[in-house]
Amino acid sequence: MKLLIISLLVALAVAEKVRYDGYQTLRIEPKGAIQNDYIHHLAETLDEKYDFWTHTRNGFTDVMMAPNLVGGFKYLLESRDIDYHVMIEDVQKLIDNQDGILPSAGFYETYHSYDEIQTWVTDMANQYSIAEEMNFATSYLGKPINGLKISKSTGGSTKRIVYFQGGIHAREWISPATVMYMTYQLLENNGEGFLDEFDFYIIPSLNVDGYQYSWTNDRMWRKTRSTYEGNACDGVDPNRNYMYEWGGSGSSSLSCSDIYRGPAAHSEPEVSGTTSFLETLKDQGRKFACFIDFHSYSQLWLSPYSYMERDAENHATQVGAAEEACAALQAVHGTRYTFGASASTLYAADGCSVDWGYAKLGATYSYVVELRDKGRYGFLLPENQILPTGEETYAGIKALLNSIKNNS
Known part of the structure; x- marks a missing residue:
C-alpha cells in the first residue's frame, strides 16, 4: 500500500x-x-x-x-x-532535448539542482582556506540563500568588495552554472592575484524558490514563489523589485505579468535580505568596486542606467572596462558581446539590480551581464555550452578586474 x-x-x-x-x-x-x-x-x-x-x-x-x-x-x-x-x-x-552531447560530463559541464548548489557552497568552503560559507538571506519559502566570501587576511577591512550574483531569474540556468565555474576557478588559482586588492562575495543562486520550481514544476518559470492576498498569480520579478526608481516604466503592476514588480520595493525576502547584507558591509565602511548580476540571454554587458535612457556619471569608465572584458571574452571562443548602457541598448526597466548596485551601493563598476546565447536556444542552453560559457566569461571577468585595478 x-x-x-x-x-x-x-x-x-x-x-x-x-x-x-x-x-x-x-x-x-x-x-x-x-x-x-x-x-x-x-x-x-x-x-x-x-x-x-x-x-x-x-x-x-x-x-x-x-x-x-x-x-x-x-x-x-x-x-x-x-x-x-x-x-x-x-x-x-x-x-x-536540453542535455548536450557530453556522455561523461564533469561537474562544471552539467546543470545542478538547488540542493546540489548549496552542497557545493559548503564543499568549496571546506576545501579552500580562502573561502568562507555565508548565509546571505532566506527565501520566501524558508530556504537558505548561501554563498561564499573569498578573501585573504592581507589588507583587512580596507580592501574593496567585488560582488557577483547569479540566478535571479529562475529559468536562466546558465547563470548559476557560470558563477559556480568562475568561483571554482578563482579558488583553484588562489584568487588569481586579486585578493590583495579585493574581497569577493558571491551568490550562485539568488532566487532559490523559483529555481527549484523550474526544476520540479515549470522549466520556464521566471519569478519568485511569493504569494500575496488578492493577487491572481504567484511570484514577483525580483529584478524589478529593487528599491531604486521602483514602480516606473519597464515593470508591471499586474501579478500575472513576468515583470510584475511586487506590492512594494524590497517586498521579496530574496532581494531585501541580500541588499540588507550588502548595505551592512557598506555601513561598516567597506567600499564596493564591482557589482555584477549574471543573467541570460543575448550576450550583453550592460551598465547603468536601466530605469531610463540616461548614462551614469561614470559611463565612460564603465563602458571602457566593459569593452576590455568583452574583448577578452571574445578571444577565448570567438563569442561576441555588445556593451553599453542598459536602457539605451534595451528598453527602460525600473527597480533593477544594476541601478541599485551603482546608485545605492556605490559600486562604480555595476553591470548586468546577459550570457549565451543569441536566441537559438534562449533560456534552454544545452549542457555542452556550459563549460565554454564559463571559460569565456571568466576571461572577461579577469580583464574587468585588472581594468578596475589599473584605473583606481
Whole structure:
C-alpha cells in the first residue's frame, strides 16, 4: 500500500509539470522607429498572455506563445509588414532535448539542482582556506540563500568588495552554472592575484524558490514563489523589485505579468535580505568596486542606467572596462558581446539590480551581464555550452578586474 501511494504521488507530480508542447518562439525584427514602438507597445500590454524573452531597442525581440495564440500574433505582425521568423518551432522538444552531447560530463559541464548548489557552497568552503560559507538571506519559502566570501587576511577591512550574483531569474540556468565555474576557478588559482586588492562575495543562486520550481514544476518559470492576498498569480520579478526608481516604466503592476514588480520595493525576502547584507558591509565602511548580476540571454554587458535612457556619471569608465572584458571574452571562443548602457541598448526597466548596485551601493563598476546565447536556444542552453560559457566569461571577468585595478 505504501509503495502504491508513493507511486501515485510521483505520477501526480509528473502530471502537474507544465509542458510547452507546440509553443513557438518568434524572432521579430522591426524596421524603423514606428515598428519598434509598436513592438514595445505589445511587450508592455500583452505580457500577461505572451512571454517576451528578450526585447531590444534597435534589434530583435523574441516572444514565446501558446499554439492557439500563434496565428493571431503572426497576423498582427504581417498586417504591419513587420519581419519575423520562427526561432524555436516547439519549445517542449527543446526542453526534452536540453542535455548536450557530453556522455561523461564533469561537474562544471552539467546543470545542478538547488540542493546540489548549496552542497557545493559548503564543499568549496571546506576545501579552500580562502573561502568562507555565508548565509546571505532566506527565501520566501524558508530556504537558505548561501554563498561564499573569498578573501585573504592581507589588507583587512580596507580592501574593496567585488560582488557577483547569479540566478535571479529562475529559468536562466546558465547563470548559476557560470558563477559556480568562475568561483571554482578563482579558488583553484588562489584568487588569481586579486585578493590583495579585493574581497569577493558571491551568490550562485539568488532566487532559490523559483529555481527549484523550474526544476520540479515549470522549466520556464521566471519569478519568485511569493504569494500575496488578492493577487491572481504567484511570484514577483525580483529584478524589478529593487528599491531604486521602483514602480516606473519597464515593470508591471499586474501579478500575472513576468515583470510584475511586487506590492512594494524590497517586498521579496530574496532581494531585501541580500541588499540588507550588502548595505551592512557598506555601513561598516567597506567600499564596493564591482557589482555584477549574471543573467541570460543575448550576450550583453550592460551598465547603468536601466530605469531610463540616461548614462551614469561614470559611463565612460564603465563602458571602457566593459569593452576590455568583452574583448577578452571574445578571444577565448570567438563569442561576441555588445556593451553599453542598459536602457539605451534595451528598453527602460525600473527597480533593477544594476541601478541599485551603482546608485545605492556605490559600486562604480555595476553591470548586468546577459550570457549565451543569441536566441537559438534562449533560456534552454544545452549542457555542452556550459563549460565554454564559463571559460569565456571568466576571461572577461579577469580583464574587468585588472581594468578596475589599473584605473583606481
